[in-house]
Amino acid sequence: MCLFRTGRPPASGLFSAPMSYSCRYRCVGTEETFPVDQVIYRSPTTGELLEVEHDLAALKDRSPASWIKLFDERKGSNKWPYASGVWGKKEWVMPGIDDNNIVSLHEGHTNLFWAERYGASLGLDDLWIKLCGNSHTGSFKDLGMTVLVSVVKQMISQGTPIQAIVCASTGDTSAALAAYCAAAGIRAVVLLPAGKVTTAQLVQPLANNALVCALDTDFDGCMAIVKRLAEEDGIYLANSMNSLRLEGQKTVGIEVVQQFDWQVPDWVIIPGGNLGNVSALGAGFDMLEALGLITRRPRICVAQAQAANPLYLAYQKGWHTFEPITAQPTEASAIRIGNPVSFQRAVRTLEKYEGVVEQASEKELSEAAAAADRTGTFACPHTGVALACLSKLIGSKQIKPGDRVVVVSTASGLKFTDFKIRYHEQRLRDIDSDLPNQPKSLPNDYEAVKRAVLNSI
Numbered sequence: 001m002c003l004f005r006t007g008r009p010p011a012s013g014l015f016s017a018p019m020s021y022s023c024r025y026r027c028v029g030t031e032e033t034f035p036v037d038q039v040i041y042r043s044p045t046t047g048e049l050l051e052v053e054h055d056l057a058a059l060k061d062r063s064p065a066s067w068i069k070l071f072d073e074r075k076g077s078n079k080w081p082y083a084s085g086v087w088g089k090k091e092w093v094m095p096g097i098d099d100n101n102i103v104s105l106h107e108g109h110t111n112l113f114w115a116e117r118y119g120a121s122l123g124l125d126d127l128w129i130k131l132c133g134n135s136h137t138g139s140f141k142d143l144g145m146t147v148l149v150s151v152v153k154q155m156i157s158q159g160t161p162i163q164a165i166v167c168a169s170t171g172d173t174s175a176a177l178a179a180y181c182a183a184a185g186i187r188a189v190v191l192l193p194a195g196k197v198t199t200a201q202l203v204q205p206l207a208n209n210a211l212v213c214a215l216d217t218d219f220d221g222c223m224a225i226v227k228r229l230a231e232e233d234g235i236y237l238a239n240s241m242n243s244l245r246l247e248g249q250k251t252v253g254i255e256v257v258q259q260f261d262w263q264v265p266d267w268v269i270i271p272g273g274n275l276g277n278v279s280a281l282g283a284g285f286d287m288l289e290a291l292g293l294i295t296r297r298p299r300i301c302v303a304q305a306q307a308a309n310p311l312y313l314a315y316q317k318g319w320h321t322f323e324p325i326t327a328q329p330t331e332a333s334a335i336r337i338g339n340p341v342s343f344q345r346a347v348r349t350l351e352k353y354e355g356v357v358e359q360a361s362e363k364e365l366s367e368a369a370a371a372a373d374r375t376g377t378f379a380c381p382h383t384g385v386a387l388a389c390l391s392k393l394i395g396s397k398q399i400k401p402g403d404r405v406v407v408v409s410t411a412s413g414l415k416f417t418d419f420k421i422r423y424h425e426q427r428l429r430d431i432d433s434d435l436p437n438q439p440k441s442l443p444n445d446y447e448a449v450k451r452a453v454l455n456s457i
């Protein structure tokens with residue numbers, strides 16, 4: 001049996017659910033609502049970003065136990081589209097979508113593993129890493145992109161004249177957009193800051209035949225241009241201003257709880273740049289609570305690179321002022337953002353989840369990634385930021401030795417091999433690596449190899 005698509009199932013099958021469920025866009029300020037298949041990103045009245053609101057009353061037709069049973073059954077299923085970690089929660093994500101319009105590359109269901117030795121090195125027994133980078137394009141962005149591109153496919157099938165989907169990106173959003181658009185047969189256009197994404201991130205959208213525009217600016221500059229581009233007819237915007245993506249990304253929190261047999265961890269640490277993902281994380285927990293599957297909340301820490309820390313600075317000032325900054329170069333290039341579009345959303349989430357914000361310097365993030373790698377990870381620099389912030393929260397005693405902590409690893413380290421090579425070759429800018437490891441060049445000679453091995457043990 002094929003693990004992916006086994007042909008489209010009949011409308012009613014083992015996993016079919018009543019389709020009275022629905023969701024819509026809602027303006028937080030004015031309560032106005034709009035259909036999710038309308039081309040709209042902000043409230044026409046307040047200019048605020050729109051939220052996706054689900055009909056929770058309808059979803060309450062199932063008991064918490066019955067949702068748990070349904071989601072657990074789908075976890076091992078091969079039935080289209082439920083094998084995907086996102087579409088296995090379809091009723092909570094985007095219930096109105098026709099299964100024929102779903103564009104899925106089997107995203108989600110990423111591993112959550114016990115980081116036993118790294119946790120022990122920090123005095124923590126119960127540290128877990130959620131490896132969201134183990135995904136089709138190597139980052140959590142796939143979770144949101146499957147939802148957005150599926151909705152666009154449905155809109156096109158209904159006659160909405162969309163010719164292309166565009167995004168500005170620090171590298172991972174464009175890789176995901178290009179892949180899902182290629183799978184759907186929709187034109188993708190990506191705006192990247194020239195020279196500020198990794199080789200892997202650049203070649204991904206090129207390979208998927210997106211129009212790749214490398215602009216002589218930073219991410220915030222690309223974002224300013226893409227917002228204007230999205231005003232043109234036929235162009236649809238895929239940045240996280242578009243809250244459809246957050247509906248898919250929301251499944252990370254739900255999946256973590258599911259992987260703990262529906263228990264809630266004490267802390268979740270998540271790297272943040274544009275801050276859509278932390279808002280999505282909170283939205284997943286919100287839904288679990290609203291529908292009675294959990295009764296307590298985790299605390300959330302957003303981890304920022306010191307070079308791109310506008311949320312950290314605002315947090316230090318008690319949220320009273322928010323000043324966009326010009327983000328400085330950081331190895332954590334996917335979070336090099338000075339003017340996050342989801343700032344307000346993130347503050348709402350952090351207030352609800354007793355949130356904190358920490359930051360990590362280039363030295364701290366590099367050493368944390370390297371130290372964790374020596375216990376079996378292959379951490380991307382953003383995960384390094386989260387791991388460094390974890391150490392700080394343990395140091396400040398906010399995280400206690402007995403706490404269950406989940407670090408969200410946002411991308412595959414394999415997209416950031418250049419960072420790791422430079423670390424181990426002592427070539428990171430202004431950083432003296434503490435734990436470098438180099439290949440040993442040896443002659444083709446048994447005794448020389450034997451000596452090297454015996455000397456190392």
Ligand SMILES: *Cc1c(COP(=O)(O)O)cnc(C)c1O
Pocket residue numbers: 139140141172173240271272273274275276277278334335380382410411
């Ligand atoms: C996009 C991204 C982030 C940041 O997510 P936001 O929603 O922008 O806060 C973090 N890490 C990686 C690897 C990313 O691609």
